[in-house]
Amino acid sequence: MTIYQLVSWMNSGSHRKSEAEMQHLVKDVLQADNFDVKDLEGFSVRSLQELDKDDGGERITFPDDWVETDVTINIPTKSTKEDPKTYTIHRFHYHPLVEVIRAAFTDVQACAFHLSPFK
Structure with a gap:
């Protein structure tokens, strides 16, 4: 069953x-x-x-040096005469890309990566 x-x-x-x-x-x-x-x-x-x-207002902690920041983005409108609307994402978390790449290449699985280009 x-x-x-x-x-x-x-x-x-x-x-x-x-x-x-x-x-x-x-x-x-x-x-x-x-x-x-x-x-x-x-x-x-x-x-x-x-x-x-997040009703309790508790701060969430992220491991491995994640960065918390506010990010503001412009969202286009339907009209070309109207300016884009701004939207802010509060407490956005990201990990710097160079650190992610460094961690990937120091991992044990990095020996299996295909790094040579081919036709």
Whole structure:
């Protein structure tokens, strides 16, 4: 019955669920050593929205030297006569790109990178 339910889920709703994604779900999520179905009791997608709220005003700390800043972007309007609207994203977190690249190349998997161009 479990396999039937899994295949039914894959074939319902979005058509973007591939066999590879379903294999990933089974192997890396459902069969993971630390996966416990009991943790899903009372789960709702709305629970995920609760994670976005910061009602307590607590500061979230990010590891590995993440930077927090406010970012302002210009959003174009439909009219060419009207100036773009500015929108500010508060407490935006990012990691400097050079540090990300440095971390990638010092990782043990870096020896598997293909760095030579080809035609």
